[in-house]
Each structure stands twice: as C-alpha cells, then as structure tokens.
Amino acid sequence: MPVYFIGQVQSNNCTRIKIGRTGNITRRRGQLQTGSPHPLEIMGWIRSDDEVALEKQLHIDFAHRRQIGEWFRIEPGEILPILRAEGDSGFVAKNADAFEITGYDRDAVPEYLGVWAWCDLEFHECCPFCGCFCGMHYQDASSMYHCTNCDALTDFSELSPYDDE
Template sequence: MIYFFIEDTNEKVKIGRAKDIERRRKNLQTGNPRKLLLLGWIRTDDDVRIEQEIHRHFHVRRANGEWFDLEAVDVLPILSHFGVDGFVGTTDDAFQVIGHDRDGIAEYMGVWYWGDLEFEECCPFCGSFCGMHYQEASSMYHCINCDELTSFEFLSPRHEDN
C-alpha cells in the first residue's frame, strides 16, 4: 500500500509504502515531535511503481527523501484517481453535528478532516473513493468496498437533538 502521512503542523507530507500502515506510522512517530496523521492510502499490488510515479509527479516539491512540501488537498486528486482503491483517513465522527446554517439546517462533520468530501464521493465508513451508491430496491446507500448499507436516516433533521 502507498500511504500519505502529514505532520500535524501541516508542513510536510510523507509519501511511502508499507504492508502495515499503522506500524509504519508508529515507527516514523518515534523521535518525531510532530504528530503524524494519516491523510490516505492506495491499495495496490504495484506499490513500487506507483510510489515512484507519485514521487516523480511531486518532484519539484520534494523537501527531503520521501517528504514533500504539500498540503492535504494536493493529495486528494491522487487518491481519488484510484477510485475504489484510493482511501482517505476518515474523521472519527463523520456525522457529528458541528453547527447549523442560517436556515437552521444542521451541518455535519465531513468525511475527511482536510477537505469537503460528501458520502457520494467517498464512503464515510471505510474511506474508499467508490462513494456510497443509492439502491432503489432497498432505498438505502451502499458502499461497494466495505459493503456498508445505510439509509443515513440519522442525518435527517427530525433525528437531531435540539
């Protein structure tokens, strides 16, 4: 898998590859005073070639080794390009009410901390760029990657706590 870590100060993005992303993050975190956060990853059997292509794509923004002067949104097109095999690190509470607009309509925490993604683009449960697809027969949304099936009823204003 190809991973994208960002330092919590949003200064640098590490683009690398690992079989176990969480173990790799923990190893990189050792001795690093800045917290490393997972932006996303790409599931692939051709990780060496794809990592090299991504490094070449961002070569003018290389800071040091596999670290690049990028913002989180710079990674988004790369992840979305891989569709069902591109993933974002989803927010813990993707459906938490964070406020209300002028009309009193609830505004929810998005799928991704660093950008405005909707569930039609990216599954809020697994982070896959396959998105959630509406199924007429069940009147529910379905993720083809994680097989999650939901109606998103809890997003309806009638289910909010006032």
C-alpha cells in the first residue's frame, strides 16, 4: 500500500498537500475531490514495506506545517527530494503530456515537456512512462533507453511506448 501525496491546486499553486496511504490512489483522489472546491492532483507516492511507519514519520517531519488532519502547507518542490531519496520505490505522477515536443533549440535538438508538472526532471532521473525514480538507462546493445521498473524500452522517437495499446 503506497504512501501518497495529493495536492490541492489553487490558481496553479499547490497550497495544501495531503499525506496518506491507500491501496488505490486514483480512487482516493476522487473521494477527496468530492469534498474539495479546488482541483486535487496526485503529486507522487512511495511504495514501502512499512507504510504505517513511513506515513507517521512524514507526518512528524511536517508537523509544524500541519493545517488540519493529514493536510499540510507544503510545496511540491519539498516533496521531490523525499521521492528521489526513495529511489526505485519513489514515483511522481507524470505529466500527461510528458515528452511532448515543445520546441527546438538553436541546434535543432527537440525540447520536451517535463515528466512532472511541478518541476523539471530529466529522463535519467525519472522514467517518463511510469514515474519511477529509477530513471531510464541507456543500453548499448539495443541503442535504446530502458526502465527497470516498467520495462519500457524506447529511443524517445515516439511519445509513449504504450500508444498502440
């Protein structure tokens, strides 16, 4: 059961983030959305063998920023180091348009939309397909990049390896 971070977005700024745990993050976001006048976004999650202890520790770490219950006044940028520190157990909810070409630099190299909506992440840090902080690893034999978590294999010539599904 992952420990999740769900943010309440107000005017494109996250003002409150809920730290909780659930077996189905998407369903939990929907349940929370019912009681919120502002859009809620899944920011990321951590898979853990002891999610109760992890959630408790995060609540202690942010106790001075608690607003009410499990809601805290923290910014997405403060969550990112926590997710990164978890390595292949940390995930970001990837931007739906991740790796969409947004333009080209002066050398005609494509510039891509980032993986995470709240911060720039490179593909060597975070898989743009599953959000895992294991990153994409270059394989000389195939001349492609591989994610050890979701097994995505790509040369980034297409938006997603799952487009045909």
